Amino acid sequence: MTPKRSRRTFLKGCSTGAAALAAAGLAKSAEAGKEAIVGTPYLCSTCGSQFAESEKPPANCPICDDERQYVPPEGQRWTTLEALRSTHRNTIKAEEPGLYSINTEPKFGIGQRAFLIQTPKGNILWDCVGLIDGPTIARVKELGGIAEIAISHPHYYTSMVEWSRAFGDAPIHIHEAERPWVMRPDPAVRFWSGRTLELRDGLKLVSTGGHFTGYQVLHWPKGADGRGALMAGDQPQICMDPKQVTFMYSYPNYIPLNAPTIRQVVERLEPLAYDRLYGAFFTRGKGIVPSKAKEVVQRSADRYLKAIRG
Ligand SMILES: [Zn+2]
Ligand SMILES: [Zn+2]
Numbered sequence: 001m002t003p004k005r006s007r008r009t010f011l012k013g014c015s016t017g018a019a020a021l022a023a024a025g026l027a028k029s030a031e032a033g034k035e036a037i038v039g040t041p042y043l044c045s046t047c048g049s050q051f052a053e054s055e056k057p058p059a060n061c062p063i064c065d066d067e068r069q070y071v072p073p074e075g076q077r078w079t080t081l082e083a084l085r086s087t088h089r090n091t092i093k094a095e096e097p098g099l100y101s102i103n104t105e106p107k108f109g110i111g112q113r114a115f116l117i118q119t120p121k122g123n124i125l126w127d128c129v130g131l132i133d134g135p136t137i138a139r140v141k142e143l144g145g146i147a148e149i150a151i152s153h154p155h156y157y158t159s160m161v162e163w164s165r166a167f168g169d170a171p172i173h174i175h176e177a178e179r180p181w182v183m184r185p186d187p188a189v190r191f192w193s194g195r196t197l198e199l200r201d202g203l204k205l206v207s208t209g210g211h212f213t214g215y216q217v218l219h220w221p222k223g224a225d226g227r228g229a230l231m232a233g234d235q236p237q238i239c240m241d242p243k244q245v246t247f248m249y250s251y252p253n254y255i256p257l258n259a260p261t262i263r264q265v266v267e268r269l270e271p272l273a274y275d276r277l278y279g280a281f282f283t284r285g286k287g288i289v290p291s292k293a294k295e296v297v298q299r300s301a302d303r304y305l306k307a308i309r310g
Pocket of ligand 1: 065
């Protein structure tokens with residue numbers, strides 16, 4: 001049985017109880033004894049999270065229900081990759097040697113960008129966008145494909161499983177603390193624990209906590225002409241003034257972090273050598289602190305701690 005088989009055909013060929021299994025999105029093929037997935041992997045329109053296959057859209061999105069996100073006043077909305085492919089496209093832009101950004105236009109979900117980092121030992125996709133389509137896959141293949149995927153935190157998991165499958169089931173590195181937020185479990189998701197995880201070619205994940213307990217940044221030592229780049233995602237978040245960054249529990253709902261947590265984030269970033277910082281949004285300070293980023297992070301943390309001192 002293939003995933004393309006219709007629900008009607010599927011139910012006809014299966015014994016009693018199949019409907020219940022089908023409703024859960026999983027069923028066993030009588031002939032092959034293999035698990036076949038039925039239903040649609042819906043995406044939440046507000047945060048872009050893709051969920052495990054289901055017959056009907058899920059009842060709610062736990063990521064948007066969380067106090068760090070929001071359900072819009074019009075209510076929860078769902079879409080599919082198929083629909084997204086007809087209304088949106090990705091642009092892939094060179095940022096510096098060995099680094100490309102991937103942006104979806106018009107904005108979808110939270111509106112973040114992803115990055116492709118090229119290394120002689122295979123490429124890494126940092127963070128993720130909801131849209132993946134034929135032209136995107138073709139261009140990324142021209143750039144060397146994707147060997148590994150790492151995503152800063154649950155707001156950007158989106159359709160990570162589709163990206164992995166399009167590139168030979170590339171492993172997806174996620175910190176163990178974020179396991180409850182994976183809405184579409186898959187064998188490609190590799191949970192790791194501890195403070196750091198070495199990836200290929202000197203790239204390293206560092207778990208900082210803060211915005212999420214298992215929040216991770218990616219250190220790219222060869223970035224910025226060898227001075228080092230920090231792939232930060234949402235934290236430290238570049239402000240409208242790119243000479244400032246910030247640290248928040250929730251950006252849309254303006255919930256700050258406390259002093260010990262900010263100190264922890266700064267301490268865990270301290271051992272890393274970097275001069276440049278790339279953020280998740282092109283719209284904030286053009287998404288980059290081009291130089292002296294480590295000083296910017298330290299100075300911004302100091303002024304934040306001063307501001308919240310009681
Ligand atoms: Zn959502
Ligand atoms: Zn976030």
